[in-house]
Amino acid sequence: MATTADIKIGMCIELDGKTFQIVDFQHVKPGKGPAFVRTKLKNLENGRVLDNTFAAGVKIEPVRVERRPYQFTYEDDLGMHFMHTETFEEINIDKNLINNYDLMADGQIVEVMFHTEKEQVLSAELPPIVDMEVTYTEPGVKGDTASTNSLKPATVNTGATIRVPLFINTGDKIRVDTRTREYYERIK
Numbered sequence: 001m002a003t004t005a006d007i008k009i010g011m012c013i014e015l016d017g018k019t020f021q022i023v024d025f026q027h028v029k030p031g032k033g034p035a036f037v038r039t040k041l042k043n044l045e046n047g048r049v050l051d052n053t054f055a056a057g058v059k060i061e062p063v064r065v066e067r068r069p070y071q072f073t074y075e076d077d078l079g080m081h082f083m084h085t086e087t088f089e090e091i092n093i094d095k096n097l098i099n100n101y102d103l104m105a106d107g108q109i110v111e112v113m114f115h116t117e118k119e120q121v122l123s124a125e126l127p128p129i130v131d132m133e134v135t136y137t138e139p140g141v142k143g144d145t146a147s148t149n150s151l152k153p154a155t156v157n158t159g160a161t162i163r164v165p166l167f168i169n170t171g172d173k174i175r176v177d178t179r180t181r182e183y184y185e186r187i188k
Contacts, residue, residue, distance in 0.1 A: 001059045001060075001061060002059070002060055002061075002062050003057055003058065003059055003060065004027075004037040004054045004055075004056055004057060004058050004060060005056075005057070006060075006062075007022060007025050007037060007039065007060070008022065009022055009023065009024065009025065010022065011062060012044070012062065012063040012064075012065045012122075013041075013060050013061060013062055013063060014061045014062075014063050015041070015052070015060075015061075018043060018044075018045060019043075019044045019045065019063055019115060019122060020041040020042060020043055020044065021041070021042045021044055022039055022040070022041060022042075023039075023040040023041065023042050023049060024039065024040040025037055025038065025039040025040070026038045026039075027056070034055060034056060035055075035056035036053055036054060036055050036056055037053070037054045037055075037056060038051070038053050039051070039052050039053070039054065040052075044113070044122040044123055045122075046096075047096070047097075047099075047123075063115060063117075064115075064116040064117065065113050065114065065115060065116060065122065066113070066114045066116050067111045067112070067113050067114075068084060068111070068112050068114060069084070069085045069086075069109055069110075069111060069112075070082035070083060070084055070085065070091070070109070070110055070111075070112045070124070071083050071084075071085055071107060071108070071109050071110075072104050072105075072106060072107065072108045072109075072110060073090070073106075073107075074106070075095070078092050079092040079093055079094045079095060080092060080093050080094075080095050080098065080101065080104075080124075082110065082112065082124070085109065091112075091121065093112070093121050093124055097121060097122070097123050097124055098110070098123070098124045098125075098126070099123070099125065099126070099178070099179075100126060100160075100178050100179075100181055102158055102159060102160040103126060103130060103132070103156075103158055103160050103176060103178050103181070104126060104158060105130070105132070105157060105158050108126065108127075108130070109127070110124045110125060110126055110127075111124070111125045111127075112124045113125070126178040127178065128177065128178060128179060129175050129176070129177055129178070129184055130175070130176055130178055131173060131174075131175055131187060132156040132157055132158065132173070132174055132175075132176055133156065133157045133171070133172070133173050133174075134154045134155070134156055134164070134168060134169070134170055134171065134172050134173075134174060135155050135156060135157050135170065136154070136155040136170055137152060137153070137154035137155070137164065137168060137169065137170055138152055138153075139169060139170075140152065140166035140167055140168070140169070150165070150166050151163035151164060151165060151166075151183070152164060152165075152166055152168075154168060156174075156176070160181075162176055162181055162182070162183060163182070163183065164183045165183065167186075168183070168186060172186055172187075173186070173187040174186050174187060175187060
């Protein structure tokens with residue numbers, strides 16, 4: 001058992017029979033009344049973020065999680081299929097447990113988070129930056145923008161659509177931030 005003093009960002013806890021990851025927290029000591037801890041918790045089963053307040057010193061139940069590297073192999077009616085990079089064990093994961101799953105290419109290595117006691121998949125995370133190829137985008141016309149922040153839609157090799165600067169053309173290789181789905185840089 002742990003207490004609210006042990007809370008850290010990224011820590012996983014069990015609350016009301018569900019597994020949550022702490023996204024943000026703040027210790028609050030008001031001038032009048034007892035101290036408390038205000039938290040933002042991400043439900044690892046459905047991805048929802050909720051606010052929760054704990055009284056200071058309350059016992060919380062931490063959950064041991066393990067991150068393992070898996071390689072994306074294919075997708076079918078059962079979900080997304082992955083293979084462990086060292087043991088070659090195969091698992092399938094519901095695509096709702098994967099943030100921005102449409103940015104995942106064949107052979108992509110992802111980090112799968114497991115609940116160690118239940119051996120249950122909690123989530124799968126893509127690397128922060130992935131390399132992609134633009135398969136279609138409208139050509140940028142020279143002089144059609146007055147600012148440097150103008151963006152246009154582009155379809156990448158996984159079928160996802162992201163916003164890219166006007167100078168990106170079909171066939172260019174780019175890097176994409178998987179957390180924000182934003183263009184990061186062009187690869188020369």
